[in-house]
Amino acid sequence: MLKWPFVLERPTSGQFAMPAFAEVGAVNAWRSVGAFRIERPHEAARDLDALWTALMAAPVARADTHRKAMEIAYDAPLPHWLGLPVCEARPPFALSLERLRAALEPLRIAPG
Numbered sequence: 001m002l003k004w005p006f007v008l009e010r011p012t013s014g015q016f017a018m019p020a021f022a023e024v025g026a027v028n029a030w031r032s033v034g035a036f037r038i039e040r041p042h043e044a045a046r047d048l049d050a051l052w053t054a055l056m057a058a059p060v061a062r063a064d065t066h067r068k069a070m071e072i073a074y075d076a077p078l079p080h081w082l083g084l085p086v087c088e089a090r091p092p093f094a095l096s097l098e099r100l101r102a103a104l105e106p107l108r109i110a111p112g
Contacts, residue, residue: 017076018042019107024055024086024095026066033063041072045104052097064092070103 025035036058038044044051068087074080084103087093
């Protein structure tokens with residue numbers, strides 16, 4: 001049985017597929033505000049400082065009237081996605097580094 005958070009030792013195409021990508025966007029304004037795409041979310045926690053700097057420069061970081069979420073997309077075993085909050089719980093809904101880290105960490109692939 002897996003304990004949360006889990007760390008995959010290597011990418012697999014079996015029981016646990018790697019995410020195809022992730023996006024950080026404004027809830028109920030995903031397209032109008034614009035989403036920030038993360039191509040390899042399972043590796044993003046390795047350089048969280050660089051990711052955070054790029055994210056804070058994106059339009060979604062300035063959309064303080066909307067909650068922010070990170071949507072993680074999978075292609076297998078069936079196409080699906082899940083969304084996790086990555087902002088403060090109360091207005092002005094600023095992005096939260098701690099919540100971003102918590103959303104990415106369970107996806108992390110251990111080196112080696």
